[in-house]
Amino acid sequence: MSARRLAGALLVLLAACDSAALPPRPSADVYEFRLATTPPRVLHWPSGNTVRIYVAGGTVDGQAGALASALAQGPAAWNRSALFGEYRLAATAELAAADVLLRWSGEASPVDLSQCPPGGTRAVTTFCLNSGRDRLQAFPLAAGGMSRVKMVVTILPSQLTIPGRVPVLVTHELGHVLGIARHSDEPRDLMYDGELSVTLPSRRDQATVQVMYQTAPEIVP
Amino acid sequence: MVVAASSFCLSLLLVLPAAAQQPRLDLRAGLLASSTLVEDLLATPALKARFPGLGSAPRARAALAPELEAGATLPLGPRVALDGLLGWQPATLQATDDAGTRDVQRMTVLHALLGLEFAARGPLVVGGGVGMIRYRSAARGLFADGADLAPLVRLAAGGRWPWSGHALTVRALADVHRFGSPLLRAAGGSGGGVFRYGLQLGVVPGGAR
Numbered sequence: 001m002s003a004r005r006l007a008g009a010l011l012v013l014l015a016a017c018d019s020a021a022l023p024p025r026p027s028a029d030v031y032e033f034r035l036a037t038t039p040p041r042v043l044h045w046p047s048g049n050t051v052r053i054y055v056a057g058g059t060v061d062g063q064a065g066a067l068a069s070a071l072a073q074g075p076a077a078w079n080r081s082a083l084f085g086e087y088r089l090a091a092t093a094e095l096a097a098a099d100v101l102l103r104w105s106g107e108a109s110p111v112d113l114s115q116c117p118p119g120g121t122r123a124v125t126t127f128c129l130n131s132g133r134d135r136l137q138a139f140p141l142a143a144g145g146m147s148r149v150k151m152v153v154t155i156l157p158s159q160l161t162i163p164g165r166v167p168v169l170v171t172h173e174l175g176h177v178l179g180i181a182r183h184s185d186e187p188r189d190l191m192y193d194g195e196l197s198v199t200l201p202s203r204r205d206q207a208t209v210q211v212m213y214q215t216a217p218e219i220v221p
Numbered sequence: 222m223v224v225a226a227s228s229f230c231l232s233l234l235l236v237l238p239a240a241a242q243q244p245r246l247d248l249r250a251g252l253l254a255s256s257t258l259v260e261d262l263l264a265t266p267a268l269k270a271r272f273p274g275l276g277s278a279p280r281a282r283a284a285l286a287p288e289l290e291a292g293a294t295l296p297l298g299p300r301v302a303l304d305g306l307l308g309w310q311p312a313t314l315q316a317t318d319d320a321g322t323r324d325v326q327r328m329t330v331l332h333a334l335l336g337l338e339f340a341a342r343g344p345l346v347v348g349g350g351v352g353m354i355r356y357r358s359a360a361r362g363l364f365a366d367g368a369d370l371a372p373l374v375r376l377a378a379g380g381r382w383p384w385s386g387h388a389l390t391v392r393a394l395a396d397v398h399r400f401g402s403p404l405l406r407a408a409g410g411s412g413g414g415v416f417r418y419g420l421q422l423g424v425v426p427g428g429a430r
Contacts, residue, residue, distance in 0.1 A: 018413045018414060019256065019257040019258065019259065019260050019280070019400075019413040019414065019415065020258065020259045020260070020400045020401060020402075020405055020410065020411060020412045020413035020415075021259065021260045021261070021262055021410055021411055021413060022259065022260070022261040022262060022263065022405065022408050022409075022410040023262060023408070023409045023410055024262045024263055024264065024265045024268075025263050025264075025265065025268065026265070027265060027267040027268050027271065030268060030271075034272075042272070042274055046320070047318065047320035047321070047323065048320070048321075048323040076361075079361055079362075080361065080362075080365050082361075082362060083259075083261065083279075083281075083362050083363050083404075084261065084279045084280075084281055084316035084318060084325060084362070084363075085314075085316050085323055085324070085325030085326065085362065086279075086316075086318075207263075210261070210263060211263060211264070211268060211272065211275060214263060214264065214275055214276045214279060214318060214319070215272045215274045215275045215276065216274035216276065216319065217274075218274070
C-alpha cells in the first residue's frame with residue numbers, strides 16, 4: 001500500500017472515530033440565571049451533589065399527599081438535563097438528611113424561618129446568605145439545634161384549587177433550588193415569571209441549567 | 222461497515238464446510254479502558270463572554286472495568302480458528318469537567334463478536350472480528366432514551382500456550398465502535414466513534430494443539 005493510500009485510510013479512520021458530541025448551545029437558548037447581586041453571581045450546588053428534598057406538612061384535609069405527589073415528577077424532569085451527573089434531585093423521608101424543605105405556607109415549619117421569612121404570591125424558594133455572601137446558611141430546627149436544610153420551598157395552599165397547578169409550581173421552584181436565580185422572559189419556559197403554560201423544563205430551561213452547572217459557582221449551598 | 226460485516230460472514234460460510242474439528246468452549250476475562258463516549262460542546266464564544274466562569278466541554282467515558290467473554294472456538298485448519306463470543310462488561314460512566322471527575326451511573330456493555338484468529342509464529346496469535354455492541358443503563362442522563370445497537374470491529378494479538386491439555390491465552394486487544402442515542406439526536410448532536418483497548422487472559426478447555 002502506498003504511503004498516500006495509508007495516510008488516506010488513517011484519515012478516514014480518524015474522522016470515523018470522532019467521539020459523539022452534543023452541539024453548542026445558542027446564546028439565545030440560555031437566559032440569565034445568576035443571582036441579581038452587583039455584580040451578578042453564580043449560585044449552584046457543588047457538581048456531582050445529590051440534593052435531597054423533604055416534604056413537610058400536609059396535615060390539612062386536601063393538602064395531604066399533594067406535595068409528595070408533586071415531588072414524584074419534578075426531580076425526574078430536571079434530572080433528565082443532568083447529562084454528566086452534575087446534580088441529582090431526590091426525595092428523602094428524613095428531615096435530618098434534607099438539603100431542601102418543601103412545605104405549605106401557613107403550616108408549622110420544622111425549621112425556623114424567622115431569619116429568612118418566605119414571601120411570594122404563589123410559591124417561593126427562600127435561602128439565607130452567610131456574612132461572607134459566598135455560602136448559604138443552614139436553617140435552625142424549630143425544635144432547637146441546626147438542620148442541614150439550606151433552601152425552603154413554600155407553596156400557597158390556595159394553588160390547590162387550580163387543577164394541575166401545584167406540580168408545575170413545585171417543578172418551577174426546583175429550578176430555583178438548582179440555582180436558577182432569575183426568571184425567563186419566554187412564556188414557553190418553565191422558569192417564566194408569569195402564568196405557566198408548560199409543565200416540564202423547556203429546551204431553553206435545559207440549556208440554561210446545563211450551562212449554569214458548567215459555570216464555576218461563586219455561591220455554594 | 223454493515224456491508225463489510227456481511228462480506229466477512231459470507232466468506233466464513235465458504236470456509237466452514239472445510240472444518241473437521243469440534244468447537245470448544247472459549248472463556249476470556251480482561252480489563253478494558255475506553256476513549257470518550259460523549260463530549261458536550263456547549264460553550265460558544267458568545268456564551269463565554271456572557272458567563273466568564275463557563276468552563277470547557279464536559280465529557281463522559283466508561284471507566285476502566287473488567288470484562289468477561291464466553292463463546293466457542295472452531296478450528297478451521299492447523300493455523301486458523303473461527304471464534305464466536307458474547308461479552309459482558311459492568312462499567313461505570315465517568316464524567317470529567319472543570320469541577321473534576323465523578324461517577325455518573327452504572328452501565329452494562331454487551332457485545333457479540335464473530336472473528337478469525339491465526340497462529341502466526343510459535344505461540345503468537347493475531348486475529349480480528351466484527352460484531353455488535355450495546356450500552357445499557359438506567360433511563361437517565363445520557364441514557365434517558367436508551368442507546369443504539371452499534372457495529373463493532375476488533376483487532377487482537379497475543380499468545381497461546383498449551384497447559385495440561387488446555388490452551389491458555391493472553392491477548393492485547395483494541396476495538397472501535399459507534400456510540401449514538403436518541404437523546405443525542407434529539408439534542409441535535411451526532412453519534413461518534415469509541416475506542417476500547419485492554420488485556421485479556423483466556424482458557425480453551427481441552428484446546429491444546
